[in-house]
Amino acid sequence: MFEVNDLTKVYPGGRGIQGLNLTVQAGEVVALLGPNGAGKTTALQAMAGWVGTDRGEASWNGASVADRPELTRPYMGLMIGEPSPYLYLTGYDYLKCYHKLYPGVDDARIRQTLELVGMAKYGDLKIKKYSTGMKQRIELASVLLHRPKLLLLDEPFSGMDIEGRREISTMLRGLVADTGVSVIVSSHQVHDIEDWITHACIVYEGRHVHTAGIAQIRESFAGVEDYYLHHLAEERSGASV
Numbered sequence: 001m002f003e004v005n006d007l008t009k010v011y012p013g014g015r016g017i018q019g020l021n022l023t024v025q026a027g028e029v030v031a032l033l034g035p036n037g038a039g040k041t042t043a044l045q046a047m048a049g050w051v052g053t054d055r056g057e058a059s060w061n062g063a064s065v066a067d068r069p070e071l072t073r074p075y076m077g078l079m080i081g082e083p084s085p086y087l088y089l090t091g092y093d094y095l096k097c098y099h100k101l102y103p104g105v106d107d108a109r110i111r112q113t114l115e116l117v118g119m120a121k122y123g124d125l126k127i128k129k130y131s132t133g134m135k136q137r138i139e140l141a142s143v144l145l146h147r148p149k150l151l152l153l154d155e156p157f158s159g160m161d162i163e164g165r166r167e168i169s170t171m172l173r174g175l176v177a178d179t180g181v182s183v184i185v186s187s188h189q190v191h192d193i194e195d196w197i198t199h200a201c202i203v204y205e206g207r208h209v210h211t212a213g214i215a216q217i218r219e220s221f222a223g224v225e226d227y228y229l230h231h232l233a234e235e236r237s238g239a240s241v
């Protein structure tokens with residue numbers, strides 16, 4: 001189980017994320033939703049232990065991500081920020097770099113992961129020749145390689161075409177169903193995640209606004225987008241009083 005308690009990271013200037021609480025069980029997929037600058041990436045970076053927090057923490061099965069990386073990082077797959085694979089390596093060699101880090105990642109697993117992200121045909125091509133969407137796929141492969149139990153994905157579909165987004169969201173949905181991996185995913189493309197998330201969590205101007213399960217959302221709204229827009233409007237009207 002992944003727990004986020006009172007997670008707070010405030011940058012000089014006052015922006016960031018404050019007081020975020022979340023619990024993610026095995027097989028649950030939480031969409032982190034919010035407008036540009038709401039604090040989604042900061043929240044994911046703080047959950048991953050990439051930035052120090054001012055308050056609160058994230059923990060995996062009771063171990064603090066920041067204090068006990070040796071107990072937590074091997075279980076996490078982190079795709080946060082722009083993909084930046086080494087351009088002069090082939091996709092296969094880029095993934096091969098990870099095999100020293102993770103026991104159990106061998107040639108067969110690399111080939112299997114390339115297949116999983118739809119890159120089997122392009123594994124021997126240099127990454128500099130990849131399109132933006134292909135770079136995104138190879139980055140995704142690098143975080144799936146060691147079979148993580150928790151995925152933190154920041155805009156995993158950015159740069160992908162319509163077909164690619166459908167393909168990757170179907171793959172991720174299958175991965176959750178087959179392996180019970182837990183996922184926190186931020187995306188502005190609600191339609192790409194709508195049919196495989198179990199919860200949605202809205203943040204706005206660094207504040208945690210609302211979290212709900214998908215059944216609860218569907219009871220009251222036409223879909224996740226309506227749920228999101230409703231709470232955003234409520235928050236904005238409250239903020240303007």
Ligand SMILES: Nc1ncnc2c1ncn2[C@@H]1O[C@H](COP(=O)(O)OP(=O)(O)OP(=O)(O)O)[C@@H](O)[C@H]1O
Nearest residue numbers: 011012015016034035036037038039040041042043
């Ligand atoms: N290193 C930093 N120093 C100062 N302020 C920062 C830093 N990183 C982010 N911010 C500010 O914190 C706020 C939240 O940024 P963040 O990138 O977390 O938002 P986001 O919700 O991921 O946005 P987007 O949807 O545009 O990716 C923004 O106002 C941003 O300008």
